[in-house]
Amino acid sequence: MRDSTGTNWLSHFLHGTCAILQLQHPRSLTGQDDLSTQKRTFFLTTRIFEISRSLIYSEPTFLSEPVWLESLKKLWSGTGASLWHPKEALFDMLPRISALSLRSMRFCRASVEMPVDSQLAEAQALAADGLLIQQELVRWWTDTADWAQYAAGKKSDLPNGPDTELLIAHIYYHAISIYLSGTYDYHGHWVEPDAPRAPILSQSQIDWHLHEILRESRELLSYGIAGVFLFFPLRVAGARAQSLYDRQTILSFFSSTAHRGYAVADAFIEDLSDLWSRDTDFAFKAN
Amino acid sequence: MRSQPRKAAFVFVNQPKRLKTCSQSPVSHSELQIARTIAPRDVSNDLQYFFTSFLQMNILADNNLHVELDLQNMMHGSSALRDAIYAVSALHRNKQAQFLLPSSPDCSQGSYFALQSYSKSVQSVQSLIERNEFTRDPSTLWSTFLLGLFEVCSPPSICSCGSNGNS
Numbered sequence: 001m002r003d004s005t006g007t008n009w010l011s012h013f014l015h016g017t018c019a020i021l022q023l024q025h026p027r028s029l030t031g032q033d034d035l036s037t038q039k040r041t042f043f044l045t046t047r048i049f050e051i052s053r054s055l056i057y058s059e060p061t062f063l064s065e066p067v068w069l070e071s072l073k074k075l076w077s078g079t080g081a082s083l084w085h086p087k088e089a090l091f092d093m094l095p096r097i098s099a100l101s102l103r104s105m106r107f108c109r110a111s112v113e114m115p116v117d118s119q120l121a122e123a124q125a126l127a128a129d130g131l132l133i134q135q136e137l138v139r140w141w142t143d144t145a146d147w148a149q150y151a152a153g154k155k156s157d158l159p160n161g162p163d164t165e166l167l168i169a170h171i172y173y174h175a176i177s178i179y180l181s182g183t184y185d186y187h188g189h190w191v192e193p194d195a196p197r198a199p200i201l202s203q204s205q206i207d208w209h210l211h212e213i214l215r216e217s218r219e220l221l222s223y224g225i226a227g228v229f230l231f232f233p234l235r236v237a238g239a240r241a242q243s244l245y246d247r248q249t250i251l252s253f254f255s256s257t258a259h260r261g262y263a264v265a266d267a268f269i270e271d272l273s274d275l276w277s278r279d280t281d282f283a284f285k286a287n
Numbered sequence: 288m289r290s291q292p293r294k295a296a297f298v299f300v301n302q303p304k305r306l307k308t309c310s311q312s313p314v315s316h317s318e319l320q321i322a323r324t325i326a327p328r329d330v331s332n333d334l335q336y337f338f339t340s341f342l343q344m345n346i347l348a349d350n351n352l353h354v355e356l357d358l359q360n361m362m363h364g365s366s367a368l369r370d371a372i373y374a375v376s377a378l379h380r381n382k383q384a385q386f387l388l389p390s391s392p393d394c395s396q397g398s399y400f401a402l403q404s405y406s407k408s409v410q411s412v413q414s415l416i417e418r419n420e421f422t423r424d425p426s427t428l429w430s431t432f433l434l435g436l437f438e439v440c441s442p443p444s445i446c447s448c449g450s451n452g453n454s
Contacts, residue, residue: 016412016431023422038357038425045348046432085349165349226345228439260344261379264439 018050022062026071030079040075044083048091048172052232054098055179058105064095086144087169090176093136097176100129101183108187120196123189127198130184134199137177144169164223171216174209175233178240181206206240213237214246217253227257231268238272247276328400333376341379358429365426367411371433374404378440405437 021043028039047063054061062068072092076084104126111119148166184190184198191200201209213233220230234250241247251269258265338355348354362368381397412430415421 015435017428017435020421020428020431024428035423035425038361039428041348041353041357042425042428042432045354046428163349164346224344224346226347228436261382261440263441 017046018053018062021046021050026068029071029075032079040080040083044088048094048168049228051091051094051098054095055101055176056232056235058098058102060102061095061098064099069095085165085169086140086147087165087172089144090140090169090173093133093140094172094176097133097180097183100126100133101179104130104183104187108189111189119189124196127184127190127196130180130199131197134177134180137173137180141173162219162223164220164225167216167220167223168225168229171213171220171230171233174212174216175236177201178206178209178236182236182239210237210240210246214249214253221253221256227260227262227265230257231265235268235272238268239275247272328377328396330373333373333380336380337372337376341376357425361426361429365411365424365430367408367415367430368426368433370404370408370411371430371437374401374408374437375433375440377401377404378437382440401437405434408434 024039024043028036029043030036031040050061050063053059054063069092076088107122107126111122114122144166148163151163178201180199181201185200189195190198214237217230217234221227230253234253238247238250241250250272254265254269254272258269338359342355358368358372362372377397378401381401384397408430412421412427412434415424415427421427
């Protein structure tokens with residue numbers, strides 16, 4: 001997506017931060033000194049923005065490099081075990097989905113010059129990888145439901161507020177499920193008759209994920225969550241929203257975010273309005 | 288992964304166009320008027336606003352507890368971080384004031400201070416990059432993050448969010 005000035009604002013948003021973050025050694029994630037602890041807090045708080053940048057703009061992220069993936073595994077099994085939350089497990093998966101989406105895009109561009117049997121082989125391989133990740137996502141969803149019940153039971157004697165971390169995890173689960181389906185369902189290689197089976201969601205499944213994104217966005221905004229967390233899920237929802245009500249709801253959330261200080265939310269409003277205006281069945285004009 | 292940080296050869300955060308113009312050409316009469324009429328700002332208000340209002344409206348992590356403690360600890364030793372906090376705080380306060388009191392005369396002064404703090408923070412971070420001293424200090428990570436946040440909170444005319452010489 002691009003804003004009205006043609007600038008990839010989100011790509012720029014973390015450019016400086018990610019440039020410096022990349023220069024940190026992954027082992028700083030598992031260090032136990034004060035500096036490493038502070039770097040770790042920063043990393044875990046802000047990595048979702050680098051991941052969102054990668055997903056929205058279909059660009060590679062250093063977070064999918066093996067050295068970072070290994071360092072995270074080491075963190076959760078060692079010094080960072082007390083920091084673990086299902087949200088972190090989901091965020092660990094997202095760079096791989098971004099990398100898969102990039103592979104798929106490159107294949108779609110290159111396929112026109114490939115022999116038919118090579119096209120089919122690559123389409124099958126990509127579909128198989130997508131199905132594996134989809135299974136992981138579904139397993140995460142059911143495991144997280146069990147974890148949430150267990151955690152709620154343990155906390156029953158203590159005053160506690162909403163688990164905003166869990167809400168954020170849920171909203172990204174719904175968004176990435178739609179995103180993963182979109183990696184395939186926009187392309188003929190996986191939707192034509194006799195195409196390889198791919199992790200493509202039905203319309204009713206997409207609708208469910210979309211409405212959960214809207215419901216949880218409302219909840220997170222009421223809890224004061226930073227609006228930038230919602231840009232990726234709402235943008236994904238916007239790409240699939242068909243009804244006027246859903247579209248107006250999405251725009252209202254972006255407007256709310258803009259009122260809270262994020263002027264750049266206006267770029268999303270403009271981007272979605274442009275997308276929807278190209279939909280001849282549902283011409284829509286933003287206020 | 289690299290064992291030594293590479294020497295930075297890029298400006299990764301642009302200076303805002305308005306302040307760039309001020310530094311490259313004679314200051315205009317109107318800009319002098321604004322500078323003369325601006326009373327010294329009590330930055331303790333901006334600091335308090337950042338932690339008690341801005342972060343509460345922009346929760347970045349569960350309860351924000353570790354984030355707040357880290358920022359409070361780090362900012363004492365980092366002018367880049369302090370100025371980035373002042374910039375974000377002043378900008379946000381100004382926006383809220385504009386929303387609630389559109390005709391308030393303090394808005395232009397608030398914008399000026401926000402941009403000034405942003406520029407000072409950018410210069411501090413750039414200096415750390417040029418001296419290759421940015422990788423050791425986690426406050427630089429938060430400084431650049433807050434500077435990025437400042438840019439996405441600003442209208443496009445205030446900050447240049449375009450290409451900056453590095454892909």
